[in-house]
Each structure stands twice: as structure tokens, then as C-alpha cells.
């Protein structure tokens with residue numbers, strides 16, 4: 001099906017994933033119906049093991065659903081991937097060790113059959129705090145720096161859809177805050193549809209237009225919280241009562257989801 005005009009929305013219908021293992025069937029994602037508006041940023045939060053990454057991988061077309069369908073602006077994930085319309089950033093940055101940071105970022109452009117502009121790459125590296133590290137190989141970077149290089153690699157192709165799975169996991173708190181302020185400005189300006197998995201309630205509220213709180217596995221939506229704070233987020237917004245109220249609503253929903261799941265849910269938190 002041809003792509004719809006404008007930033008692509010995502011529609012998941014009855015999407016589910018079961019894994020077969022020696023201990024039997026594991027229901028990672030129970031049938032879920034989800035809609036994500038085009039050009040918006042949504043945070044997915046939920047206890048460890050509730051199926052967030054599996055959901056993201058299915059939307060990215062990296063994992064086949066056991067049931068249900070995913071459409072991105074009317075297209076299948078495979079169709080969007082074929083024309084390099086989506087980028088995925090995982091906690092494990094998986095950079096090519098023999099290529100420099102510049103080379104790793106430029107590779108994403110090459111795979112998308114686009115010309116690499118070294119100046120544009122350098123600007124992006126500056127934005128993620130890697131100024132002057134373009135010629136360094138991943139082995140000589142810290143874990144957090146590798147993650148930031150991977151984020152630059154995601155952004156360089158200017159994808160329509162950005163799927164980020166805890167991309168700041170190994171980044172120190174201060175840099176993390178800076179990235180949480182700076183990066184959304186970039187993808188908002190481009191109208192990128194973004195899905196973002198995080199364990200940080202603060203980050204979820206800071207970065208997104210909407211927070212979906214998921215229950216312990218198999219995940220269902222416990223709360224769907226619109227984040228109405230002004231964009232771009234102002235410096236110090238984390239200290240405002242409106243922010244605290246939203247963060248509290250997310251935390252309370254997480255606790256409610258765990259409590260409703262019983263002792264298994266609480267243990268999974």
C-alpha cells in the first residue's frame with residue numbers, strides 16, 4: 001500500500017507475540033490494539049520483561065508477530081525499512097569496531113543510498129556531545145559515548161519513524177538530561193514519529209507527548225497519559241508542579257499495574 005502523506009502514524013491491530021521454549025510457551029505480548037499519531041513522541045514505560053522491546057521490534061519489522069498486524073502510515077514495517085524510512089536505536093549500540101564514529105554514522109547514509117555530508121555528520125556529533133571524536137573507533141569510547149554515536153547514526157538519515165529502546169541506558173545522568181532536552185528538539189522540528197522505551201519516569205515525561213504505561217507481562221495498557229507541557233520543554237521544567245503531577249501519575253499507574261498483577265507483578269518491578 002502506498003505511504004500516506006505527512007508524518008506516519010502507527011497502527012497495531014491485535015498484535016501479539018509468543019515465544020516457544022523448552023519450558024513451554026511464553027506470552028511476551030498479548031493481543032494489543034495501539035495507535036500512535038504521526039509526528040508525535042510516545043514513551044512506553046512498564047516493568048522489566050513486560051514486552052516493551054518485543055513490541056518495538058515488531059513495529060520495526062525485526063520480529064514477526066505471532067498474530068495481528070502493524071501498519072506505519074499504511075505501509076508494512078518491511079516496506080518502510082526498504083526505503084530507510086525508520087531507524088532503530090537499542091541499548092546495545094552495535095557499532096562496527098573497525099569503522100570510526102564518522103564512518104559508522106556515514107554507513108547509515110550509505111545503506112540508505114544517500115550521500116554523506118561530513119559537515120552535517122560533525123554537526124550531529126556535536127549535538128550528541130561527541131565533538132572531536134569523529135575519527136575515533138568505538139573501542140576507544142566509553143559505553144555512554146558509544147550509545148550517543150548510535151543515536152547520531154539513527155538521526156543522520158532523518159527517518160520518518162524513530163524507535164528508541166532505552167538509548168540512554170549507559171549515559172551519565174548529566175549528559176542524559178542534556179540529551180533528553182536537545183534531541184527531541186531535533187526530531188520534533190523534523191516531524192519524526194518517535195516511540196521511546198524508558199525505565200525513567202522523568203525522561204518519559206520530559207521527552208514525550210504521551211506516556212503509555214504497561215502492566216507486567218503479558219502487557220496491557222494501564223494508563224495512557226497525555227503530556228501537555230509546552231514544546232520545546234523549557235529548562236527547569238522538571239521542577240514545576242505540572243511536571244511533578246505528570247510524573248506522579250505515571251509512577252502511580254506503574255504501581256497500580258504491578259499491584260493488579262499480584263505478587264508476580266511486584267517481583268517484576
Ligand SMILES: Nc1ncnc2c1ncn2[C@@H]1O[C@H](COP(=O)(O)OP(=O)(O)OP(=O)(O)O)[C@@H](O)[C@H]1O
Pocket residue numbers: 019020021026027028046047048049050051052053054055217
Ligand atoms: N527471542 C526470545 N526468545 C524467548 N523469549 C524472549 C525472547 N525475547 C524476549 N523474550 C521474553 O519475552 C518477555 C518480554 O521481553 P522484552 O525484552 O520484550 O521485555 P522488556 O519489557 O523490554 O524488558 P526490559 O525492560 O527488561 O528490557 C521476557 O519474558 C523475555 O524473556
